[in-house]
Amino acid sequence: MNPLKQLAEAGQAPWLDFVQRGLIEGGELATMVARDGLKGVTSNPAIFEKAIAHAPEYGEAFQRFVRERDCAPMEIYEHLAIADIQAAADALAPVHRETGGRDGFISLEVSPYLANDTQGTIDEARRLWAAVDRPNLMIKVPATSAGIPAIHTLIGEGLSINVTLLFAVPRYEAVAQAYIAGLEDYAAKGGDVSKVASVASFFVSRIDTVIDRELQARIDAGGPAGILQPLLGQAAIANAKLAYESFRRIFAGKAWEALVAKGAQVQRLLWASTGVKNPDYPDTLYVERLIGRDTVNTMPPATMDAFRDHGSVVHDAVEQDIEGAYAVLHAIEEQGISLATVTHDLVEDGVRQFAEAFDKLLGAVAEKREALVTVNAARIEAPEDIAHAVNEAAAGWRADGVVRRLWAGDAAVWTGADEADWLGWLDIVGQEHAHVGTLVRFANAIREGGFTHVALLGMGGSSLGPEVLATSFGRQAGWPHFHMLDSTDPAQIRALERKLDLAKTMFIVSSKSGSTLEPNIMLAHFRARMIETAGEAAWSRHFTAVTDPGSSLEQVAKHERFAHLFHGVKSIGGRYSVLSKFGLVPAAAMGIDVSDFLVRTSHMVASCAASVPADRNPGVRLGLLLGTAATRFGRDKVTIVTSPRIAGLGAWLEQLIAESTGKQGRGLIPVDGEALGEPAAYGKDRVFAQLVLKGDEDKAQDAKLAALAKAGHPVVRIVLDDVAQIGQEFFRWEMATAVAGAIIGINPFDQPDVEASKIKTRALTDAYEKGAPVAAPDPVFRENGIAVYADPANAEALGRHNTLSAWLKHHFQRAHAGDYIGLLAYIEHTRAHEAKLEAIRLRLRDARKVATCVGFGPRFLHSTGQAYKGGPNSGVFLQITADDAADFAVPGHRYSFGQVKGAQAEGDLGVLVERERRAIRVHLAEVDAGLAELEKAIDHAFA
Numbered sequence: 001m002n003p004l005k006q007l008a009e010a011g012q013a014p015w016l017d018f019v020q021r022g023l024i025e026g027g028e029l030a031t032m033v034a035r036d037g038l039k040g041v042t043s044n045p046a047i048f049e050k051a052i053a054h055a056p057e058y059g060e061a062f063q064r065f066v067r068e069r070d071c072a073p074m075e076i077y078e079h080l081a082i083a084d085i086q087a088a089a090d091a092l093a094p095v096h097r098e099t100g101g102r103d104g105f106i107s108l109e110v111s112p113y114l115a116n117d118t119q120g121t122i123d124e125a126r127r128l129w130a131a132v133d134r135p136n137l138m139i140k141v142p143a144t145s146a147g148i149p150a151i152h153t154l155i156g157e158g159l160s161i162n163v164t165l166l167f168a169v170p171r172y173e174a175v176a177q178a179y180i181a182g183l184e185d186y187a188a189k190g191g192d193v194s195k196v197a198s199v200a201s202f203f204v205s206r207i208d209t210v211i212d213r214e215l216q217a218r219i220d221a222g223g224p225a226g227i228l229q230p231l232l233g234q235a236a237i238a239n240a241k242l243a244y245e246s247f248r249r250i251f252a253g254k255a256w257e258a259l260v261a262k263g264a265q266v267q268r269l270l271w272a273s274t275g276v277k278n279p280d281y282p283d284t285l286y287v288e289r290l291i292g293r294d295t296v297n298t299m300p301p302a303t304m305d306a307f308r309d310h311g312s313v314v315h316d317a318v319e320q321d322i323e324g325a326y327a328v329l330h331a332i333e334e335q336g337i338s339l340a341t342v343t344h345d346l347v348e349d350g351v352r353q354f355a356e357a358f359d360k361l362l363g364a365v366a367e368k369r370e371a372l373v374t375v376n377a378a379r380i381e382a383p384e385d386i387a388h389a390v391n392e393a394a395a396g397w398r399a400d401g402v403v404r405r406l407w408a409g410d411a412a413v414w415t416g417a418d419e420a421d422w423l424g425w426l427d428i429v430g431q432e433h434a435h436v437g438t439l440v441r442f443a444n445a446i447r448e449g450g451f452t453h454v455a456l457l458g459m460g461g462s463s464l465g466p467e468v469l470a471t472s473f474g475r476q477a478g479w480p481h482f483h484m485l486d487s488t489d490p491a492q493i494r495a496l497e498r499k500l501d502l503a504k505t506m507f508i509v510s511s512k513s514g515s516t517l518e519p520n521i522m523l524a525h526f527r528a529r530m531i532e533t534a535g536e537a538a539w540s541r542h543f544t545a546v547t548d549p550g551s552s553l554e555q556v557a558k559h560e561r562f563a564h565l566f567h568g569v570k571s572i573g574g575r576y577s578v579l580s581k582f583g584l585v586p587a588a589a590m591g592i593d594v595s596d597f598l599v600r601t602s603h604m605v606a607s608c609a610a611s612v613p614a615d616r617n618p619g620v621r622l623g624l625l626l627g628t629a630a631t632r633f634g635r636d637k638v639t640i641v642t643s644p645r646i647a648g649l650g651a652w653l654e655q656l657i658a659e660s661t662g663k664q665g666r667g668l669i670p671v672d673g674e675a676l677g678e679p680a681a682y683g684k685d686r687v688f689a690q691l692v693l694k695g696d697e698d699k700a701q702d703a704k705l706a707a708l709a710k711a712g713h714p715v716v717r718i719v720l721d722d723v724a725q726i727g728q729e730f731f732r733w734e735m736a737t738a739v740a741g742a743i744i745g746i747n748p749f750d751q752p753d754v755e756a757s758k759i760k761t762r763a764l765t766d767a768y769e770k771g772a773p774v775a776a777p778d779p780v781f782r783e784n785g786i787a788v789y790a791d792p793a794n795a796e797a798l799g800r801h802n803t804l805s806a807w808l809k810h811h812f813q814r815a816h817a818g819d820y821i822g823l824l825a826y827i828e829h830t831r832a833h834e835a836k837l838e839a840i841r842l843r844l845r846d847a848r849k850v851a852t853c854v855g856f857g858p859r860f861l862h863s864t865g866q867a868y869k870g871g872p873n874s875g876v877f878l879q880i881t882a883d884d885a886a887d888f889a890v891p892g893h894r895y896s897f898g899q900v901k902g903a904q905a906e907g908d909l910g911v912l913v914e915r916e917r918r919a920i921r922v923h924l925a926e927v928d929a930g931l932a933e934l935e936k937a938i939d940h941a942f943a
């Protein structure tokens with residue numbers, strides 16, 4: 001007779017330590033039940049890794065699932081695994097029935113990532129129990145210190161539990177007691193304890209692997225071979241025998257009999273890890289010697305085949321020679337090998353091994369998923385030392401589960417401050433998609449309302465995202481023109497006004513806080529203009545507000561009866577808000593298909609999910625590169641280059657990167673809009689990031705980047721297949737910035753240094769409001785309508801000079817390798833001015849071989865301004881101000897827009913100086929002539 005079948009008479013149930021879809025679908029499992037008397041099946045993360053990552057039969061189900069509903073690797077794995085577990089449960093259902101619920105179980109293990117988290121394990125076990133929904137399921141819970149109370153609780157709720165990773169007899173005893181206590185709880189609640197089954201999986205072969213290694217080391221070191229040699233291959237079985245002895249003792253006596261009277265079943269010992277690892281040992285070793293009543297042996301297929309072929313059944317083998325077992329363990333201890341230490345380490349090692357198997361499994365699922373979904377490709381080229389450091393960082397993040405911790409909102413990933421309160425951006429895409437109907441209705445209202453123009457008023461994160469969408473998507477046929485205003489420059493406000501047909505314009509006032517100065521005074525201005533156009537009763541029908549709940553702007557919008565009011569999410573900071581209403585409301589108004597945009601973006605969200613290991617996770621990988629390059633290699637200038645159509649991304653990225661990371665004297669300095677040069681133009685402080693829209697490539701740019709990569713600069717190249725996939729970059733870079741922030745060691749969600757200049761600005765605007773004259777400082781030099789201003793410290797550092805050119809030369813000569821130059825221009829933001837400043841910055845870059853940045857004030861104050869003031873003190877700044885040709889008052893105030901802009905420039909420079917930055921101002925009597933003069937002076941300085 002088949003030896004496997006004979007085990008039943010000896011009181012042992014053979015289970016199979018293996019699951020694979022083909023085994024169930026092909027009918028082999030049913031065959032084993034009939035032929036071998038198979039009574040159950042166990043799985044573990046390593047088994048599922050083998051199955052899902054390597055077996056071909058998952059391909060079709062995998063594809064079908066992902067194509068229908070793309071999601072994160074963890075969900076894909078669970079979908080496949082749960083289907084297998086349910087199918088196995090159904091195949092084993094007859095056994096379950098025939099054995100009166102004692103056998104016929106299939107086991108599914110909780111995530112090994114939760115092994116040290118009691119509540120997490122309880123929640124996960126309940127969730128899996130409900131998801132599988134089969135009476136013959138056992139949830140596997142590891143016997144860690146955190147696992148034992150979870151086992152008690154879960155048994156107390158009537159779940160059937162397979163306790164895994166048991167190595168030590170005392171720990172086993174604690175588990176058995178937890179089972180009994182759990183049953184008592186369940187009975188006290190009126191639960192039917194007869195329906196609760198449990199096994200305690202006591203691991204065998206792994207003990208021998210470790211103890212044999214220790215013994216062999218002693219033999220090799222010349223220890224007493226006569227004592228050591230006979231102990232090889234003895235420890236595991238001896239240890240298991242003592243566990244069985246405990247089992248017999250615990251499941252006897254009054255307390256237990258009381259539960260038996262209520263129908264309780266014993267928690268059987270299940271011999272696990274019974275495939276021999278040492279090929280010199282008989283392949284049936286861990287079966288034959290452990291046969292006993294009320295036991296289970298879960299065997300891997302090869303062990304089961306071997307036992308079927310040549311196994312022999314010795315009844316009660318496990319109870320034989322108990323004294324010998326004690327003697328073996330005693331002798332091992334005598335050799336200085338502590339069983340307590342070995343078994344303790346094995347639990348930790350077991351958790352680590354299963355977590356690694358799970359990582360591998362999820363990595364493999366992630367890889368297969370990537371082949372099925374459309375995610376923008378990214379390639380990182382980095383010199384070997386940087387690549388190696390990034391790989392090391394990724395390995396560290398994987399081992400410490402940092403991606404999971406990030407998603408779970410563990411503030412310790414960063415500085416342990418309030419970071420957890422600012423993670424709403426992680427799951428906003430799914431949430432917005434679930435309510436996309438609101439946006440669709442809004443879009444229809446805009447179109448049907450006959451609006452030909454939409455003008456957004458907002459600063460920083462409230463406006464840069466919408467601007468990227470508008471410039472990248474372009475005007476949608478049949479939809480309004482989109483405009484964005486983020487300036488207090490009177491000329492710029494007037495320029496916008498000239499483009500609008502006010503009677504057909506919808507303004508979107510966008511401010512999370514609702515209290516930002518600029519959108520409020522822009523609103524005041526356009527409110528007045530709209531009253532002139534539409535009248536007191538109807539002006540507010542031309543206004544939409546996007547703001548966080550409870551803000552002052554919300555009150556205004558409600559009080560004035562704005563046409564629409566949308567709420568942002570408080571746990572999302574401005575620069576992370578583009579995928580919330582702050583980006584989506586303007587997108588809808590522009591006629592962008594918001595639903596499609598969100599679905600496409602969701603693929604990147606899934607690619608960056610908690611379950612995607614760091615090295616495969618596109619956002620994390622990029623963040624590890626940026627953070628590591630900056631902190632370990634001094635490459636903190638993130639130089640952004642784009643293909644023309646998506647050039648707007650640069651300004652959005654600038655804010656995200658600079659405002660998030662630039663603080664406490666650390667951080668990344670984004671460099672946007674600086675045309676690429678030859679390798680000789682650069683120092684060793686750069687990382688280049690190129691974002692290219694397919695079909696929009698710039699061959700010259702590609703060639704230059706290839707040369708830079710060859711010259712040893714790290715280069716990231718990201719390709720968007722379609723402009724509608726730009727949302728993927730929003731998410732990738734948000735994740736990357738958060739990760740880089742963790743590496744840099746700052747809180748990427750605050751902006752502590754922005755407030756400082758606001759305070760100084762407010763002091764000045766308050767003075768104007770009171771009608772108090774603000775004394776203008778004296779310049780240190782004047783020439784051809786240009787005045788140079790420097791505070792005493794900067795003036796002293798520069799000395800006295802007779803020409804503008806000399807002043808500028810001495811100022812910029814203060815920029816050395818690793819520094820950057822910032823041109824901070826409080827002038828109208830036009831193409832022409834951009835071009836002029838671009839020419840100047842390139843001149844400076846090539847002369848000083850440093851990175852250069854250009855910001856238009858006050859726009860950059862809500863963006864890069866944070867890093868300029870709070871980041872590394874490596875900036876050399878030239879503030880550029882100018883007389884306003886035409887200025888006008890802010891309605892309801894005594895100050896004008898020009899005065900506000902002036903106060904902002906003053907406040908900004910004041911803080912830069914306070915922070916001991918190398919910063920001076922040039923004031924131009926007239927902008928265009930002044931810029932030309934400035935260019936000439938710089939040309940001359942560095943001729």
Ligand SMILES: O=P(O)(O)OC[C@H]1O[C@](O)(CO)[C@@H](O)[C@@H]1O
Nearest residue numbers: 460461462511512513516574862
């Ligand atoms: O949306 P709000 O509250 O008007 O803020 C605008 C911008 O100002 C900042 O708070 C910096 O001043 C940015 O972080 C933000 O994007």
Ligand SMILES: O=C[C@H](O)[C@H](O)COP(=O)(O)O
Nearest residue numbers: 017042044201206272273274
């Ligand atoms: O429940 C089963 C265990 O996970 C399995 O037997 C472990 O076996 P191994 O030690 O061969 O990995």
